[in-house]
Amino acid sequence: MSVQLKDALETLKDSGVRITPQRHAILEYLIQTMTHPTADDIFKALEGKFPNMSVATVYNNLRVFREAGLVKELTYGDSSSRFDFVTSDHYHVICEECGKIVDFHYPGLDEVEALASHVTGFKVSHHRMETYGTCPDCAKQPKH
Amino acid sequence: MSVQLKDALETLKDSGVRITPQRHAILEYLIQTMTHPTADDIFKALEGKFPNMSVATVYNNLRVFREAGLVKELTYGDSSSRFDFVTSDHYHVICEECGKIVDFHYPGLDEVEALASHVTGFKVSHHRMETYGTCPDCAKQPKH
DNA sequence: ACACTATTTATAACAATTATAAAATAATAT
DNA sequence: ATATTATTTTATAATTGTTATAAATAGTGT
Incomplete structure (x- = not known):
């Protein structure tokens, strides 16, 4: 497991957020990917592992992560938001x-x-x- | 009529775009306002003058203006796009x-x-x- | 084990925007 | 001017990303 993931999970725990399998997987995916995915990208990437997961879960948890300061939401004009794991200023x-x-x-x-x-x-x-x-x-x- | 409006109309004419009353009014409103309005703001502001105007008309023409380089679309996360008449770098x-x-x-x-x-x-x-x-x-x- | 709270799921609702087709308007050629 | 043609507007429906809701599930503390 990467240090970043470990730290992120720690941060969540400290603010009283439960670490569910879905949250773990979404975070892991965000950290490992280089693609700044949309909510739907994440949903699609994880539907193999979680066939019953709802899109709402992805959105909900991205919001949780955003509020915890772990993730940044990038909003561009036409299409949907993209999400970026916060590492350092870039x-x-x-x-x-x-x-x-x-x-x-x-x-x-x-x-x-x-x-x-x-x-x-x-x-x-x-x-x-x-x-x-x-x-x-x-x-x-x-x-x- | 302001110089900016005159220039804008000129630009449109030169690229073969017809100057309809609706387009004239939308442009005029964009130039005169300081508020960076949404499409709906514009729609509401002009419905007194054009009771039958459709929202689609506003969107269509904002796209026309954008493609002509007259207007910039500002996209922020949650809510709707705002439109800004291009004046100088700011x-x-x-x-x-x-x-x-x-x-x-x-x-x-x-x-x-x-x-x-x-x-x-x-x-x-x-x-x-x-x-x-x-x-x-x-x-x-x-x-x- | 029990009550309580958080989370997920499934579904429906919503809001901004775009596509469509018919009607209206403006430009062009005769 | 009139007819013809292309553009634009209108009205409406469709689409898309996102959020709200309520029921089902899972975790936590007592």
């Missing part, structure tokens, strides 16, 4: 052709937050940033 | 209490794009960034 590049999401590290944009706060009078707590473009694979292929 | 602060959105100017984050591209091999074309916090009004009021 941002995303998103391929507009195929939807692939890749992480990259960059120092937090504290300066922008400070300016925003100064100019607007808001108390700024956090921000969101993504870059968009074309991934190497799609750059090779002819469009669509 | 970012948004969003109040997490009341949903208010306020603009602020900041030089484009070209450096981040460059690094993302360099690290991941993506061809990066643009980015998205917002800051979140509490607006002055909500900071005064007790929560909820």
